Amino acid sequence: MGPVPRTLELFYDVLSPYSWLGFEVLCRYKNIWNINLQLRPTLIAGIMKDSGNKPPALLPRKAQYLRNDIRLLGQHxxxxxxxxxxxxxxxxEKGSLSAMRFLTAVNMEHPEMLEKVSRELWMRVWSRDEDISEPQSILAAAEKAGMSTEQAQGLLEEISTPKVKNKLKETTEAACKYGERSGWALYLQP
Incomplete structure (x- = not known):
């Protein structure tokens, strides 16, 4: 029997292309690297506000670099x-609040679907230039990921509940706290 897997938490938002790249690499290699990957839907806008950062696309030089960097990393x-x-x-303008609340509800009720639904939302925004903010767009992503219409509709109805809102807020605050200690939104637990 090999060593016990280490737990690695990935705090992510489907609005972030860099999060998608990290997500895919970690999902691909989690068994090889012997990690227990915990996906933690988080609101990047909350992290930006807490850290005082501006989105890179708002800074001209970073925006220019970002476009090329994402293209090359995506190919790699x-x-x-x-x-x-x-x-x-x-x-x-549109952001990812509804999508991230939906993923939070997925994680709470059907965690086995979180990876697939997250990937499908990333595919919509970063591959196919499709919406992720409207209810019908979120439902389409969930169904394409293999969730039943009834399951997806039930979860969509939960995104405005205090339970889901508070969970997303708690997870975002946890990511900010880890960032204060380590500077990373990816956290490896001992």
């Missing part, structure tokens, strides 16, 4: 990435 990691045509509307 074999993740089909392309920027949304109306990037600023998708990132700054």
């Amino acid at each position: 990691v074999q993740v089909p990435m392309q920027f949304p045509k109306d990037f600023f509307s998708v990132i700054l």
Whole structure:
């Protein structure tokens, strides 16, 4: 019998292309690297606010670097990435609050579906330039990931409940606290 797997938490938001790259690598290699991967849906807007950071796309030099970096990393990691045509509307106006609340509800009620539904939401925004903010878009992603219409609809109805809102807030605050200690949103537990 080999060593006991270490637990690794990935705090992520489907609005972040870098989170998607990390997600895919960790999902691919979790068995080889002997890690127990815990996916933790988080709100990147909350992390940005807490840290005082601005989205890289708002800074001209970082925006230019970001576009090229994401393209090259996507090719290297074999993740089909392309920027949304109306990037600023998708990132700054629409955001990911509903999608991340939905993923929080998925994690609470059907954690076995979290990886697939998360991936499908990333595919919508970062591969196919599709919406992730409207209820019908979230339902389409969940169904494409293999969730029944009834399950997905039930979870969608929960995204405005205090239980789901508070859980997303708690997870985002936990990510901020880990970041204060380590500077990373990825945390390896001893």
